Amino acid sequence: MNTYNFADIIHSSVSRAPSSPAIIAQGRTISYGELGSRTNQAGNLFAGLGTQPGDRVAVLFANDFRFLEICFGLMSIGAVPVPMNSKLGADTLAYIYRDSGSRILVYHASMGDKARIIQEQADVVSSVICTAESYPSDFGLNSLVYDELLPSQNPDLDVYPTREGDLCLLPYTSGSTGNPKGCRLTHGGQLWNVTAIAQIRDLQHDDRIVISLPLYHKNAMLSMKAVFYSGSSAVILPAPEPAEILQTIETHRCTYISGVPALYRMLVTHLKESSASYDLGSLKYAICGSSDAPVELLEDISKWMGIEVYEGYGLTEGGPVVLESRKGMHKPGSAGFPLPGGSIRIVSLLEEDVPAGTIGELWVRNPGVADGYWNLPEVTKKRITEDGWLKTGDMAWQDDEGYVYIVGRKDDMINVGGENVYPKEVENILLQHPHIEDACVLPIPHALKGEVPAAFVVTRQPIDKQEIKRFFIERGPAYAHPREIYDLHAFPLTGPGKVDRTRLKQMLAEQLQKGESTPS
Known part of the structure; x- marks a missing residue:
């Protein structure tokens, strides 16, 4: 197996253009050189706390650029970040902490109340708090302070030589029924996925995305991985506020946007109802995924934002991105084609391939598919075949030209x-x-x-x-x-x-x- 640490995507961009902007957030612009140094310092910080290759570290955060440097810093030393959905209840977050076997909880000060409950219920031994300008001296969580520890760390780091099949990231599915499930994503699988996305989106170093969705979610996190891989840049907003998103596109000359249908619906409604005007001429296209997008909404986006909309489909354990349409290869309502290097099947209840135009369950196989569910061998055996096909549970059909259309969950x-x-x-x-x-x-x-x-x-x-x-x-x-x-x-x-x-x-x-x- 080849050795390759996924965090190297940042270091590669640092070596190509250290002074180029990587992140614009929280009133500052962070260059690739600074991002690389901070990521290395984060890695050294957690190594100094005893974190070993393979150790899991839970990360509970708001939309703050430090979430990214922490996650990639952990990957750099061979550790495994567990990004936590901050919208979940504290009881569920405590379950994720225990189930993942995390040895440290890293959290944003705004998540203090949930962090306290997690510490109590999951017997957290070690925790690290990331603060804003200041934090209460009586916070009462006995946490180390990231912002005080980071400056003292060495900005140089020998990246741990992980293998392609080593665990890189352990996100948990939403758990709409039962407890959330950890998805074992590998270094090699994540590199394949981000390489394919950067290729079909034709990302260049001068491209810039605006991100307002939570960074822990696959939609935003995948976009950030593609940014780091391509050496382009991102403007990260704290929340999806339509006026702020549109003004950000104008101010920072963003070239594309990625989001979910609900986000675009808010943007279109604001453009229809607001008296304000925005210069969106820098935008080249929009990516819409993570849930179904009605054709009427796609038409509204094109009309009111003046751009093409490319649809996609993915799931946490699937790559995460499995399908995406692209320039010259798009039909409204279709999620597009498999990414280069990926394959799909659409099967009947008897698990036999169905002809074009027939609805069946979507199965996917690609290098990014999770190598299993954490601590759930029976679920893994049920959902992932021995030859690597993931049974998505989503129903779909494919037309004669190969375009794939998602019609909903099998259970729905x-x-x-x-x-x-x-x-x-x-x-x-x-x-x-x-x-x-x-x-x-x-x-x-x-x-x-x-x-x-x-x-x-x-x-x-x-x-x-x-x-x-x-x-x-x-x-x-x-x-x-x-x-x-x-x-x-x-x-x-x-x-x-x-x-x-x-x-x-x-x-x-x-x-x-x-x-x-x-x-x-």
Whole structure:
């Protein structure tokens, strides 16, 4: 096996152009030379605390550039960062800490309350706090202070020679059902994924991305890896605020943006409703992924932001990016093609390949697929075949030209009296209605059919629910029409900005229990 440490992507960019900007965040510009030195210092800091190659270190952070130097500093010494979803409850975070076997908790001062609970529940022996300008002297967590320790560390570091198959990163899936699962991502797999992304996006050193999604999430983290690999730069914002994102694009002449549908919906709504104007002429394209994007939204992005939108698909254990469209190879509604070096299958319930145009489960195989789930050999055996195919649990179909279309989760399929109904197909028809801004379809019990669709919708103005049903039946199969329609001002979102289907399921159950037709 070749030896290659994934953190070398930063050091390679340092050697090519040390004075070029790498990160613009928190009121400062950090060059590659400075980023390389700080990353080395972070590695030396944790090595000095006794961190050994293979040790896991949990990282609980806000959108702060130090999250990146800490993660890559840990990789540099052969340790394994465990990026934690800061939107999760403290009990779940404590579970992740224990399950991963982390030996240190590194956290941002703004996460102090959750860090305290993690320390109590997971018996954390050692913790490191990253502060802002100052921090309370009575913080009470007995933590070492990163900002005080870092300046004393040597800015030179002998990068640990990891092998391609060594563990590089241990992110945990969201755990919508049951506990989150750790995904074993390797150094070689991450290098393949970021090399392929930089290639199909044609990233150059003068490209610049704006990032507002959480850095712990695969969408933002993958983009940052591609930035470091290509020697380009990123503007990192603390949160996805539409006006700030658009002003940042104008001020810093960003050349592309990556996000989830909910983020773009906010941007388009702001551009429609705000009297402010923004110069977005520097933008070349947008990447939209992580969840389904209606064609109507893609058209709105193109119209209001003046750019092409390329869609993609990925999952934490899948690379993470598996599919992406690109210039000259894009059809609205399609997630595109497998990345160079990756393969897919679409299979039936009997796990046999299906013909083009037929919906089946998407299987993927590429060098970036996780080499298993942490401490879950039975789940690994069930989800990943002996010859390396990951069963994604997502339903998809492929057209005659090879474009792949994602239709939803296998578990979300609604069986209406023997007819298979996929929520995305119902949502796409509802979104054609001029008064519906967003839609999410879920199953409800039915005495004769077993289960039928119900729809939550976000509308531009009050709607007639019977008229919406008629609208659907005129355009889609009658058996798939939503029997109940619930109008909301906005959908609940997860930390990465996806529609929180778990919360909507809870709301739906509450309404069904009450026997009401409209949620409160």
